[in-house]
Each structure stands twice: as structure tokens, then as C-alpha cells.
Amino acid sequence: MTPVKEFGECLISVGDKDYFFRPSLLAMSSIGEPVEIVQTFYDLCNDEVTSLIQKAAESYIHSEYDRLPEYVISYIQSGILSRKAIMAAHTVLSACCEDDVGELIGWMKPGKSRKRGFMWRRGILPPQDMVIIAQSLMMHGIIGQAKLRKLQRYESNEPTNEFRASDYIIAARNHFNVSKEEAAQLTMTEFQMMLVAKYPEQKGYTREEYDTAADDYFARRKRRQAKAL
Template identity: 25%
Template sequence: MILTDIGEIGVHYKGNTYILRPSLYAMTQIGDKKEILLSYAIVMSEFTDKKSKWRQFNEALAVINSCSEVDLSEVFGYLNDKCKYVKKAANYTDVIAIARSLLKHGITGAQEPLKNKEPDQSTYTNEFKASEHVSLAMAHLGVTEKEAWNMTMTSLVGAMRAKFPEPESNEPGSKAPTKEQHEATMEWFEKIQRKRGQKVH
């Protein structure tokens, strides 16, 4: 099953369906901590010159390949030995659009912005530290390391907001999750796991 709510994209080609999953692990396949955000900036930008657009396309293609467990070169094309692009089924604009969606769900998370944004949430960073998000998921959601690496940023942010909702006041204890909120988080996570056909412990 393809979980589009958390950023998965289904690729249907010649009777087969493949899943692109922008998991935290997939994001690390793009490059190191700084290269991940550089790739994000390039793919998300709007360019007019050919050189920049070519680099953007290469980055987008790399993002798609990072999010797939199988070789999809027959769908999205590839670079040959001379670094020339060999076009296949997908159009240039499709490659860019798909990569942007994957990066959005994999890096920032596609969630509604908080009403009362904390001051430190707007702090700029030039690195994407996937391992820290994995540790966060393991510590607060009770998931295994493997499950955490398979989460997308959208699913992680959604689960964390369910467990730690935006406080309505600054009174002591207002940020502590209630029993109901904790149970809602676990129910949400178990639902995702059941859809994937994984055992829920």
C-alpha cells in the first residue's frame, strides 16, 4: 500500500508498481549533512539559465533514485558513460515535480504551520542531521531504530504533534501530553504499521 499522506509516491510502469519513499534513511543517500540541504535548495529553486537547470535536473534525478529500493532508470532515465542524459518514460518536468515532493516530505515535512511558532523554530541550519531525528523518534515514539529510519519527516512531525500538541498556555505542565494524546499517537503509528503489513509489538 502506498501511503501518500506521509509522502510516498507510487510509480506505475508496465504493469508494475514501485514505491518512492522519502524516509530519513533515503535522505542520507543524497549526500552528507550539508549536501542534503544543498540538494534541497537546488531542486526547490527556479532557474532560467541552462547550466543551473541541468544541475537541478541531475539533483532531482539523484533524489528520486535515493528514494527507491529498485533501479528505475527505465522510468526516469539515466546518465550514460559520457554524462549525457538518456531519456526514458518520464518527462523532465515530472522528474523535478516528483523530487520536490519527496524532498518536502523527507526534509521539512508537509504539515500545517503551527499557530504559535516557537522563536527557535525559525533558526537557520545548513545541515540535515537525519540521525538526530531518528533518535528523537526512538526516544519519544517508542519505535525501533529500523522503524525510525523508515519514517518520513512528515510522519515524524505528525506523530510528534499528536503526542506533544501546541500548548494553549504557558502555565507549568501545559506542554505535557495527556494519556489520551499518548494513546492517539500510538494508535496513529500502529495504523501506519498495519497498512505496511508490519507486526505491531
């Protein structure tokens, strides 16, 4: 199966085994309750080592080097990814692949004490790679990476602590006249791109466009006032 990277899909091959990952709405819902989905995303993106990995990946993975420098790898390996980040990555990768990914990402098993909770037995994929891939999957799964003109009147600065995949599945069924199964297989990026294709004309200003227009207006008024003096 060929992944559509624009939708957030990815393929990881190990030997003759291919692992196909798709951050569909159904996959996101299998992570847990709406609050747990957001908490998982937070755990993936909010620890010191994970932040370093993300910045290093942005700087090097898509550059001419196409890999992390040895000193960055050495620093990462000398420390420990947060337990929450590894567990979150394991949860996301498991949810986004229909196959058994234990060999690739390892296994979680109950710890020997209450403090340990769960212990992770490492798989083939390095933990830093697990976190980077899981972050990308969740970005495409719950936030979306499509280029949208978000109109100012629809903007909201209110934070949310839950993600309800069912709301988007229902919306996809209504907008695109597809079955529940088809809607559930959409990623958030794909859902957004389909909305743009169906409703291309969006009248109104985005926040950036509004601010630019306002700055231009006040600049013109200032010039007119200066000429009138």
C-alpha cells in the first residue's frame, strides 16, 4: 500500500515487513476518551528531550544531511525520554496501524511495583523516532495540516481539553455524503482538504488579512492628515 503523505499516512519497512500507519479519525478515537486524546498529544510534545528531538528533526531531517548529527543523537541517548512521551508514542503508533506493531515499537507490560506502573520493552524502532512519528501522526489526526483560510469570525482563543472524533465523523457524513466507515477513515488533514475543495469561496478576512488591511488604512489616513496640515 502506497501512503499519501499529504494526508498524514506513512509506511515503515523492516526487512520484508511493511507497517502502514494512518492517523484516521477512528484511530484517534481508539486512543481513549476525548480528554485522553488531548492529554496524549500534550505528553508527546511537552518534555525537554522531546522538544530537542523535534527541533533537531526540523533542522536536519529535511535538510541536505537528512539525519540527526551524531552529537544530537549522543545527547539524546545519554538522557531518557520522559516516560509519558514514550507511552504516548506507543499508544499512538499502536492505534494508527492495523497490524501488530509489537516487534517495531516494543511491548508494554505491568511493572513490578505501583510506582513503575507499566514497563516498556523496547522494539526495533528507537524511542526518539517513535516520538517524532507519533507527533506527526497526531498533528494530521486531530489538528490537520491543510492550508486553510481561517476567517477571523470563526477564530477562537479558547483552549480545549478534549477531541471528539465522532463530531468530525458526523460532519464528514453530512458534508460529503459518505458512509460512517468511510468518514471514520479520514484523517483531519484529509477532512480539511475535502472541505476546501467543496467550499472554495470563503468571503471575509483572516486575522492576518484583517490586521494588514487595518494597518494600511491607518497608514493612508495618517498620510492624508499630514497633507492636510
